[in-house]
Amino acid sequence: MKPSSETTSQDRLREAGIRITGPRLRIYDYLQTHRTHPTCDVIYKDLKSDDGSLSLASVYNVTEKLAEAGLINELISPDGQKHYDGVIDFHGHFFCKECGKIMDVSCCKDFLPDELEGARVDSMSLIMSGICHDCMG
Ligand SMILES: [Zn+2]
Ligand SMILES: [Zn+2]
Numbered sequence: 001m002k003p004s005s006e007t008t009s010q011d012r013l014r015e016a017g018i019r020i021t022g023p024r025l026r027i028y029d030y031l032q033t034h035r036t037h038p039t040c041d042v043i044y045k046d047l048k049s050d051d052g053s054l055s056l057a058s059v060y061n062v063t064e065k066l067a068e069a070g071l072i073n074e075l076i077s078p079d080g081q082k083h084y085d086g087v088i089d090f091h092g093h094f095f096c097k098e099c100g101k102i103m104d105v106s107c108c109k110d111f112l113p114d115e116l117e118g119a120r121v122d123s124m125s126l127i128m129s130g131i132c133h134d135c136m137g
Helices: 010-016 022-032 038-046 056-068
Strands: 073-076 084-085 093-098 104-105 129-132
Touching: 010 022, 022 038, 022 056, 038 056, 038 084, 056 073, 056 084
Parallel strands: 093 129
Antiparallel strands: 073 084, 093 104
């Protein structure tokens, strides 16, 4: 049992005004625990065994809905595929061109270029690509 002071997935969905359904909760939970930036295909393949009634179309619908509500982030890899991220705190991403892995990269949110001094910045993203440690051998 989780301590009652901890916000549960249900609470977060409810706060975002999302009606709770089995697939929504399962997919949201999955993204909270799998920090690999999966595509809909991967989410579907992993969850299908627990939930035989889950369809790929519902995975697409649910991820879109959760992203719209700001509960998860959508990111597009250099090959044009959509990936989903359950971590919405600001961080950057590094795409490995060799193995396709997407790593979280910490970066400073407070960095503001001189050109934007005095302006308001609402969003920012940091995307890098290259060859990861593993693929560098
Ligand atoms: Zn790699
Ligand atoms: Zn991430």
